[in-house]
Amino acid sequence: MSDVLLENPWARKAITSLGLPLPVPERLLRASSAWEERPLADEPVAFGAAPGSALVAVVARTLTAAGANPFVLGDTAAFKAPGEAYGRPAKPLALDPVPADLRPRGVVFDASAIESPEGLRALYDFFHPLVPALARSGRLVVLGRARGSTSSPEAAAAQQALEGFIKSMGRELGKRGSTANLLLVEKGAEERLEAPLRWLLSRRSAFVTGQVLEVGLTAKGTATPAWTRPLEGKVALVTGAARGIGAATAQLLADEGAHVVCLDRPADDEAVSQVARKLKGSVLLADVSDDGAAAAIAKALKEKHGGVDIVVHNAGITRDKTLARMSSELWDQTLNINLRAITRITAALEKGVLRDGGRVICLSSIAGIAGNMGQSNYAASKAGVIGYVQALAPALGKRGITVNAIAPGFIETRLTDAIPMMVREVARRLSNLGQGGLPRDVGDAITFLASPGALGVTGRVLRVCGGSYVGA
């Protein structure tokens, strides 16, 4: 993986000084350590809300506890108590004009109470002066109401408008490395907003932009988030852990305290053992496409670890050919590993091995959303994953288990390195951020979904694609 425009300062300089019509991608700010108590320490964050919003209290608590210095439009009453508790008193936010020295890291608007097209004007009024002030690698987050939580067709229209808004903002902000996302909160799930909001504002969501994430009540239990080492005492299974996204994810899960069981094919013994040794985890050698694999994995997890809390179905392959030229083996291999293995292993773990409060995270792909030339087998398997998590989530929700899919876009791995150079270069640039993501970007999203605070997110597809133009 080498992105000349990101890594070579001469190339960057040449393009800008020659005035070439090529966008030079922004180097994204990413987290450099494990989860912190205050990921937003001393960062200014601007906040505004439409009148009558029900989310202000939880936003106030989230921002101050995360260490942000809140600048609040209008009434600051909700910020008083948390501001005093954490020594982060809210300051009034001036928009006309925004003071020159205010460069917010995040701008958050609670639009959940907007129920009419006229009400949407509040979005314009808030963001129009603020967007130019947003810091590089900044975060724009809009809060709305979940589908089905709206009271009238008019309100539904207003809420759906938010989606078009943030997707456009993602496009506009991408060249500065900033992201824009929408969090939709189901009525009654307000308390579950804290962890997703904190994550979206942090440096751990650097490659997530233009996305809509719903926070709901499907999974039962209380979200009692731990902000540091959130996975302490948990056992995590990561399939395809020898390299790429799997290895990065295993490391990130281990950094947060999980014992990671690194699974890969017996042929990759050496690579997967190295990963496991580095993060002080265990090795489990199995070919997930074998008929007996699911039972063997379940047995090993039960016997050696007493069960499992986090399952990351990451193992996957591509076998690209247009359908007319594709052999049945290529079709079978791909479907077998990318989809059938997931359903079979999950089914084997579901009873008696996967513990209550567990987390299942399946790797999908933007190809599964948009389809792709020469990838009918791959896209079918990855779309299937989406159907699977959507159906499984309600079934496992009563046990406090969440089931989600992650759909990576262009991530710099062995898989994308194999793409012909010109195609690769185009694919990299066709996104809001104009660059490929790193394996850890996907790992950061998986780690978030695996954390206790992510209880409200289940049955969802989270794209980690840098705002890819494909399928969006």
Place this chain on the structure above:
Amino acid sequence: MATKVKKARRAVVVGGMRTPFVKAFAEYLTLDTIALGTLASQGLLEKLNLSRQHIQSVVWGGVVLPGLAPNLAREIALDLKLPASAEGMTATRACASGLQAVTLAAAAIERGEADVVLCGGSDSTSNAEVKLPQKVVHALAPLAFGKASPGDVLGVLAQLMPLSEILPKMPRIAERTTGEVMGEAAEKMAVRNEISRRAQDELALASHHRAAAAISSGRFDDEVVPVQTPEGKWVHRDQLVRATTSLEKLEALKPVFSKTGTVTAGNASPLTDGAAAVLLMSEEAAKAHGYTPLAAFASWAYTGVDPKDQVLLGPALAMPLALERAGLTLEQMDLVDMHEAFAAQVLSVLKALESPGFAKTRLGRDAPVGRVPREKLNVHGGSIAIGHPFGATGARMVTTMSNELHRTGKTHALLGICAAGGLGAAAVLERI
């Protein structure tokens, strides 16, 4: 008295005495921390007219420890000519070291390990050892400890380059984890908790005026023993207290840590040399020796906050914890004595104690801890005026408050100390 835990044995404060506190690198330049500790202890034993044979143990607090004799307590015991059996241990807990030594002594008595314990703390910033960089130590080791060939000598010279890396570094009172100097931390807390320069200067002014009054009225004569320096000079009273300072003078000072800041030399505690000693006995021993106990500990508490956040906020958590352990409320406190590292820090802690939001979120309580009326706070001044020899401050506060309870007939005093590393210390004293 309504303490939650009824103790089978109780440790009581029989008396306390300290040296006058003096600016660092001034009168006490040739008195190291052991000498200062010995002088304070001597003064205390003379005042109480107690035979040295009765002392069973010494517990001493210190922060800047002499490298070659870090167990101050034992050195003080030896210099005081206590019986050889009077063992000594030294406690170090940054600025809470003095209180730590006293509560360790109380715990030992209450556990039945001893009946008479001399405790306290001292520090001599003037005698802080300037450290050689580790690079120099490692480079010179073969020459100093081994047989060096001429080649080795040349090798050492090469290793010592560049020279800038081997110059001794000025000691800084900085957090190890954050590299932040305490004053910068106080500056940050002033901003975050919205503490004005005016409020800080007013607190500093009260500190100076109250301490000056305690000196001029003779109130401190009870607990300060004059010291004769090796040069023959007598020091009778605290040297840093300014009776004549005014708000105008304090307001004229420039901020030290940030151009736009509010923390000045006037509203921060100065680098200080000094020592404070306290004598604790079991209640029975005090009776047997014919002493009137002044006070006893209803409780104490030590806790910590994240030093990367608000490093000096610890007392806001430790004080409620000590009150809870004593089964008492802030309202029931007749006196509150807080170590004044910085006025901004004291005011930040007071603000947190008053805040319902702080109580709910940080302490899990429905009601705020309460307001500390200024007339109850630091009635005889605090560290800003009197000075702050790191290890001595806790013992000074125990002495002043024990005397105050005894003299006034009031019942309870709450102590609060912030310390480096994000530590908070607190104790509740009750009159006997």
